[in-house]
Amino acid sequence: MGNRVVREDYEWVYTDQPHADRRKEILAKYPEIKSLMGPDPRLKWIVCMMVAIQFLAFYLVKDLDWKWVLFWTYAFGSCINHSMTLAIHEISHNTAFGNNKAMWNRYFAMFANLPIGLPYSASFKRYHLDHHRYLGGDGVDVDIPTEFEGWFFCTRFRKFIWIILQPLFYAIRPLCINPKPISQLEVTNVTFQLTFDILLYWVWGAKPVVYMLAGSMLGMGLHPISGHFIAEHYMFLKGHETYSYYGSLNLLTFNVGYHNEHHDFPSIPGRRLPMVKKIAAEYYDDLPQYTSWVKVLYDFIMDDALSPYSRIKRRLKGDVKQE
Numbered sequence: 001m002g003n004r005v006v007r008e009d010y011e012w013v014y015t016d017q018p019h020a021d022r023r024k025e026i027l028a029k030y031p032e033i034k035s036l037m038g039p040d041p042r043l044k045w046i047v048c049m050m051v052a053i054q055f056l057a058f059y060l061v062k063d064l065d066w067k068w069v070l071f072w073t074y075a076f077g078s079c080i081n082h083s084m085t086l087a088i089h090e091i092s093h094n095t096a097f098g099n100n101k102a103m104w105n106r107y108f109a110m111f112a113n114l115p116i117g118l119p120y121s122a123s124f125k126r127y128h129l130d131h132h133r134y135l136g137g138d139g140v141d142v143d144i145p146t147e148f149e150g151w152f153f154c155t156r157f158r159k160f161i162w163i164i165l166q167p168l169f170y171a172i173r174p175l176c177i178n179p180k181p182i183s184q185l186e187v188t189n190v191t192f193q194l195t196f197d198i199l200l201y202w203v204w205g206a207k208p209v210v211y212m213l214a215g216s217m218l219g220m221g222l223h224p225i226s227g228h229f230i231a232e233h234y235m236f237l238k239g240h241e242t243y244s245y246y247g248s249l250n251l252l253t254f255n256v257g258y259h260n261e262h263h264d265f266p267s268i269p270g271r272r273l274p275m276v277k278k279i280a281a282e283y284y285d286d287l288p289q290y291t292s293w294v295k296v297l298y299d300f301i302m303d304d305a306l307s308p309y310s311r312i313k314r315r316l317k318g319d320v321k322q323e
Contacts, residue, residue: 005154005307010144011235013314017135018241019263026264026280033265033279039098040090040269043254047087047096047112054080054115058200058208069207070214074223077215079252080115082225085216086253087112092125095269110189117212119193120171122185127174130322132266135233136241137316142174143233150309159301160222162308166229167220180322225249227293230300232259234310237288241312244277245290260287 027033057077061069088109090096097104109121127142134140149169153162162169174180201209220226231245245257255270256262261277261284268276277284290296300306 003155003304005159005304005309007150007305007307007309010150010309010311010313011238013136013312015314017263017314019135019260022283023264026283030279033268033276036269036272036275037265037267038095038269040095040271042271043087043090043096043269044108047084047091047108050080050084050087051112051115054084054212058115058204058211061211062204062207064207066207069211073211073215074218077211078219078223079225080219081117081212081216082219082223083252083254084112084116085220086256088121088124089128089256090254090270091121092128093266093269095267099267106185110192113189113193114196115212116216117193117197117209118171118216119186119190122183122189123174125185126180126183126322127178130178132263134316134320135263136312136314137320138313140178140316140320140322142177144177144311144313145169145308146173146176150307153308156301156304159307163226163230163297163301164221166226167217170220178322222297224294224297225253227296228253228256228259231257231290231293231296233312234300234306235312236299236306236310240288243288243290244284245293245296247291247293249293257290257293260284 054077057072057080061072064072091105091109091112094102094105096108106122106125109125110119113119113121130137131141131143136144138144146169149162153159197209197212200212220229228245228249231243233242235241236243242260242263244260247257250257255273258270258273258277261268261273262270265273265276
């Protein structure tokens, strides 16, 4: 449990990310993939259903004993709330209403944010597009752990704690790596969310609020679905920057596991990403891939060659245009 990870720095590279070139090559060979781009008309109805389910759950847990509140928080609420964060990820790419109705997507993301309890949809949009545009970019891509994370979480036990605390680090990392001025949409997001949280407490008491907030924290910490945080870009194999997962949990996560496909074509909704893989199979079948996020978490903790430093980083050149 006390073995230290051998890696003491990121994997620095001097090449561009692979996704832009692969996208051009695939589109030249399979131009029909362009027809998959555009909004997913089902997405908004699925999100509305999920929000309604959580509202019903808020009502049902208000009269339960605390032990059952905590049980259902992890067994059910954490799954739904993590799924909601990935719905917001989908919406951040304008897949709910399309690029022509960008503000509709922003406000709909705030609506999807309500059952999560913590206002983050507006900020996520700003930083996530930078992650796509400047994958691994030093000082820009806040998906990359900080120097402190890489230095401190360097044993199996500490990596275990780090995974539990993932929500905390995802929240504070932007402030350390790439702080941005607060936008009006972020103020609106915070106002809507705090108003909802206060009303929920006032109407149904503390138990729904605990169910909501604890569900979000647990769902993004030590949880099977949270394996995608590690699986997507941590360098399990030298030189490979992005990995896809083709397991059953994609059903709960808007196909976020199809991550190579997503970075190649971020404007294609998650529901259609399996079609990308099917059409351009020769580009994806031989790439490293996973079938279990739980195994990803286990391997990350137990493999002394892996740590928060196991990420590819690059120094950006030229003008950097951020959101």
